[in-house]
Ligand SMILES: [Ca+2]
């Protein structure tokens with residue numbers, strides 16, 4: 001009985017640590033605002049999050065956006081010297097009119113004007129170097145299976161964004177690092193978009209991950 005308990009505890013720890021690591025290794029797409037309200041029509045955005053303990057140079061990386069308006073891929077290329085800080089964010093405006101960018105939002109780190117982004121049934125992915133796909137989020141009826149992971153998130157309502165969870169249960173101020181490569185499970189619809197840029201306060205994801213691991217163990221073993 002004791003052996004059984006110990007071995008199942010080991011399996012559980014392995015499971016928990018693999019979940020933690022799944023969300024702990026690479027940059028992620030943290031938030032997407034595609035389905036804008038009329039007054040923000042030209043102010044779509046994609047926000048990246050860095051759960052790593054070091055900053056990352058995005059030079060040579062690109063953000064690919066699936067679009068029904070144009071054939072082929074649309075890509076935003078990162079300028080030389082684009083750095084996403086430790087536990088920080090990087091904000092990309094997919095804009096047609098920066099006049100509609102709300103005044104209380106942080107200013108984008110990159111503004112791109114000539115790339116279409118569909119409100120519904122679309123996807124974006126972050127690519128490093130030639131073809132290293134770092135992360136992907138799709139929503140609605142995505143036409144291309146390379147633009148979502150496992151299952152897309154539903155289409156966001158007008159004025160809502162899609163945000164990646166901080167951990168198995170989302171906690172505000174603990175980042176957006178939960179990534180088990182299933183968009184439907186890993187993200188949620190956020191009623192009020194919250195764009196964050198490289199100057200936004202960093203959010204440490206580790207507290208969240210540890211909490212969940214301990215929480216799961218406690219719940220399963222009846223520890224108060
Ligand atoms: Ca992923």
Ligand SMILES: [Ca+2]
Pocket residue numbers: 030031047194195196
């Ligand atoms: Ca955000």
